[in-house]
Amino acid sequence: MGAVFRETGVKMTDEIFRNDGYVFEFEGEVMSVDGEWVELGGTAFYPGGGGQVCDTGTMGGFPVTEVTYRGDNIFHKVPGHPFVVGDRMWCSVDWDRRYDLMMGHTAEHILFNALHRQDPDINIVKIYIGTDSKYVVVDRDMDLDKIGEAVKFANTVIDDNHPVIKSVMSRDDPEIENIRIKLDRIEEDEITVVEIGDVDIAACSGIHVMETSEIGAIFVDRKVSAGKGQFAIHFRIGEDARKASMDLANTCLRIIEDLGSKPEDIVKTVANMKAELEMCRKQLKDTLTASLKNLAPMDINGKRVFAAVLNTNDKTPAVDAAEVHRKDGDITAFVCKGQNISVILSSGDESIDCKTVISEVLAQFGGRGGGKKDFAQGGLAATVDADDVLKALIDRISS
Ligand SMILES: [Zn+2]
Structure with missing residues (x-):
């Protein structure tokens, strides 16, 4: 040519x-x-x-x-x-790749139209159509019930097999107002417009399939925050969509079984579990706060040292107590044993440099710490013996 x-x-x-x-x-x-x-x-x-x-x-x-x-x-x-x-x-x-991209691109027109029907104030920020993933980034959040309704509508559009027709419009055509278009991003006077039956009309110069049924199916499998109040809505198409929806349904069934619930009850079951977990966490925190208030100090070289191994994932009560003791001029060494080990060291006594002590002691156990002279924190792997760490901290403070 x-x-x-x-x-x-x-x-x-x-x-x-x-x-x-x-x-x-x-x-x-x-x-x-x-x-x-x-x-x-x-x-x-x-x-x-x-x-x-x-x-x-x-x-x-x-x-x-x-x-x-x-x-x-x-x-x-x-x-x-x-x-x-x-x-x-x-x-x-490579036709398999190209056809997947054409289908994905046409599916994006349909999906966004369907999302827009659920929320007329929603706008597209950007799209990505690749073979690895396909998504639209929108400027507002949408709950999963509404996304579910949008996906149902999009699949109806696919099943109804609407023609996808390309035409050219003049930039000055008054009809352009009825089209989804970002005029500020288009320089040309002639604008390529893509019509999907009587469902959707958008300015687009990309490549599309001829009929919506070619897409087969569409399935949204992920919604992730994209920062600045934006969300990426990921979707799958064709055979991939059917497979992804079945895999995800099966994962849900496994979780439902694990939780001893039923599909019709699972949303309520999870909400109850979350509420119960929240309550347990609060009770644990209150208990820990109370027991830290009753903790008796050790006397090391005439200095008051509050030291303990605490079984907790939430270290905020320990941090709060260490802060109180620091203000009183005392020394605190807490080792919190949860999913990992957190170490908190504070001192209201000038002779102890928490930052140096914590980094030296934690290094012995393959961990790291940092902070200031009067307050430092660090972390260790869960496999380390918490009692050994506390003993090493006390030994170091004693010397
Ligand atoms: Zn397009």
Whole structure:
């Protein structure tokens, strides 16, 4: 395929994928070569864009590992290629990968439309369509019940097999107001618009499937915070969606069985367990706080030293008590034994440098500590004997 020239006479790559997303084999002609990078007159390799990753494949039997724009022209990274300008060769896009990306990209239009129906104030921040993962980042949180409703609607759109039709609109067309578009991100006067039946219309120059049923199914399997009040909603498509939904359902069933609950009761069971756990934690904390108040100090060289091994994951009561003793001019050494071991050392006595003591003593046990002269903390692996650590701290304070 020869080169295409713009009205200005500037050469630009003929983008076969724009006219037909289903062409995956073609004859390419080398326009230029820059090391590993090869420019063709026309190409069916999508260079990526709008959050969708680029195609890969082969060129004359050599692997194409990356495709990218340089200005209006498309370059293919073909490590080890022997090509020179004018060479013609058979090129092949990795179709399984490309089709997965096309389906994923079309599914993203449908999913966002469905989320938008649940919350008209929601906006897309960005999208990512790769073979490893697919997600939309939105600017508001949405609860899982609403996401569930959106996914149901999206699957109806897929099942109803709506046509996906591309057209071109003028930037000045008053109808543009009814379209999902970020005009500030588009420079061209002619805007490519993608219509999914009577369900969705959006400005997009990416590559889509022809009919929604090709996507097969869509399933949201993850919602994660993306910072700044934003959330990434991850989704799966096709066979992958069916498999992911079954795997996740099975995981849920295992948890339901472990908790001795039933599918219809599990939400309530977990809420009750969380409330009970919260209550137990509070009781433990209150008990520990009370027992620390009654802890008698040791006398070491005429100094009052509060020392103990405490069985607790929550070290806040110990930190609070150490702070009180420090203000009273006393010394505190607590070793908290929970999932890991935490060490707290405080001193209201000038002669003890907590930072030095804690780092030296914890180093003996393969741990680390730090802080200030009058207050330091550190951590150790759960396998270390807490009593040995406390003994070493007291020995060090005594000397
Ligand atoms: Zn699109």
